[in-house]
Amino acid sequence: MIAGLHRPTQIRVQLQQIKKNAQVVAASLPAGTQVFAVVKANAYGHGAVAVAKELATQVDGFCVSNFDEALELRQAGLEHPILVLGLVPVTHVPLAIQMSVSLTVSHLDWFAEAKKQGIDLANLALHLKVDTGMGRLGFGDLPSLLSAIEEIKEVGARFEGLFTHFATADQADDSYFQRQLARFKGLLADLPTLPRLIHASNSAAALWHREAHFNMVRLGDVLYGLNPSGRELPLLDGIEPALELTSELVQVKSYFKGESIGYGATYQSLEDEYIGTVPIGYADGLLRSMQGFSVLVEGKPCPIVGRVSMDQVTIRLPHLYPVGTTVTLLGQDGGETITAQDWADYQGTINYEVVCLLSDRLPRYYD
Numbered sequence: 001m002i003a004g005l006h007r008p009t010q011i012r013v014q015l016q017q018i019k020k021n022a023q024v025v026a027a028s029l030p031a032g033t034q035v036f037a038v039v040k041a042n043a044y045g046h047g048a049v050a051v052a053k054e055l056a057t058q059v060d061g062f063c064v065s066n067f068d069e070a071l072e073l074r075q076a077g078l079e080h081p082i083l084v085l086g087l088v089p090v091t092h093v094p095l096a097i098q099m100s101v102s103l104t105v106s107h108l109d110w111f112a113e114a115k116k117q118g119i120d121l122a123n124l125a126l127h128l129k130v131d132t133g134m135g136r137l138g139f140g141d142l143p144s145l146l147s148a149i150e151e152i153k154e155v156g157a158r159f160e161g162l163f164t165h166f167a168t169a170d171q172a173d174d175s176y177f178q179r180q181l182a183r184f185k186g187l188l189a190d191l192p193t194l195p196r197l198i199h200a201s202n203s204a205a206a207l208w209h210r211e212a213h214f215n216m217v218r219l220g221d222v223l224y225g226l227n228p229s230g231r232e233l234p235l236l237d238g239i240e241p242a243l244e245l246t247s248e249l250v251q252v253k254s255y256f257k258g259e260s261i262g263y264g265a266t267y268q269s270l271e272d273e274y275i276g277t278v279p280i281g282y283a284d285g286l287l288r289s290m291q292g293f294s295v296l297v298e299g300k301p302c303p304i305v306g307r308v309s310m311d312q313v314t315i316r317l318p319h320l321y322p323v324g325t326t327v328t329l330l331g332q333d334g335g336e337t338i339t340a341q342d343w344a345d346y347q348g349t350i351n352y353e354v355v356c357l358l359s360d361r362l363p364r365y366y367d
């Protein structure tokens with residue numbers, strides 16, 4: 001989707017704030033812990049290249065979800081270690097080696113497939129992923145993990161890392177977390193050789209489980225000032241959101257009581273009132289379920305009335321405002337703030353989903 005550069009709807013990202021968030025978390029970690037910034041999904045909607053460049057002097061590497069996200073960083077000139085957390089088809093191994101991108105392997109079939117296709121794995125940097133209870137990707141038992149380590153040796157690849165991923169590190173109840181951690185530690189103890197990097201912590205574990213840091217953490221959500229637990233566990237002081245989403249009133253009309261607004265005529269004006277049209281809709285990531293949510297106009301909450309359309313929403317204004325007045329959908333205006341967590345609560349989802357769904361149609365500007 002092409003970015004709407006000529007429409008007054010935009011994202012502004014305070015890169016300094018992301019830098020500060022990274023500093024605050026890094027300062028809380030034991031000395032020597034490597035920090036990899038997770039910039040998958042366009043850095044959770046914040047802009048992967050801009051975020052990675054800003055963090056370049058501060059982090060030890062980057063994690064992404066797929067190979068294209070790794071290539072994007074390389075093409076932007078970033079020379080840090082990059083780990084792809086998802087599985088990459090063996091056909092792309094030659095390019096991964098050429099681009100010095102580390103890949104994740106989570107089952108033995110991957111090696112078998114490489115063999116079948118005659119792919120040379122020599123010098124490929126690999127992290128083996130262990131499934132300790134997430135139930136998604138990963139070696140599930142010691143024998144298969146040992147076989148994978150053998151395979152790595154045989155084909156001349158580099159055994160660079162070993163990792164797992166927690167399912168419940170963001171919850172106050174840590175019983176399941178502790179079971180996963182014990183399982184991971186048990187496997188580590190049974191391995192003949194350990195790679196250079198051992199990692200298990202996402203943002204939540206990095207924040208709330210010191211015992212799981214090993215020698216590297218993978219920080220995503222918290223870098224963007226978001227709380228992985230929603231509102232359940234406290235963030236460190238100084239961690240704040242870095243993304244603002246604003247638009248403008250492009251039309252303001254007065255309606256008599258009882259007139260209908262929007263698709264489906266789901267809203268009738270409650271009295272004589274002013275309705276403003278704002279050029280942002282579900283194609284931008286402002287989902288239809290946001291009908292009724294309040295956005296800010298000159299520091300005053302104004303509800304989205306009528307359906308959210310693909311490209312527009314209509315909001316009820318307390319009085320007449322001129323066309324061109326700023327509308328804040330995420331961020332601060334006057335004494336009021338709207339956060340991704342507020343959107344998430346309203347939609348019954350998590351802040352991750354809110355920022356990831358801010359579409360490419362929204363131009364990103366950086367302060």
Ligand SMILES: *Cc1c(COP(=O)(O)O)cnc(C)c1O
Binds near residue numbers: 038040165202203204
């Ligand atoms: C996305 C992801 C992370 C980062 O998670 P946050 O909760 O955003 O910190 C870490 N590890 C893996 C394997 C991931 O997929």
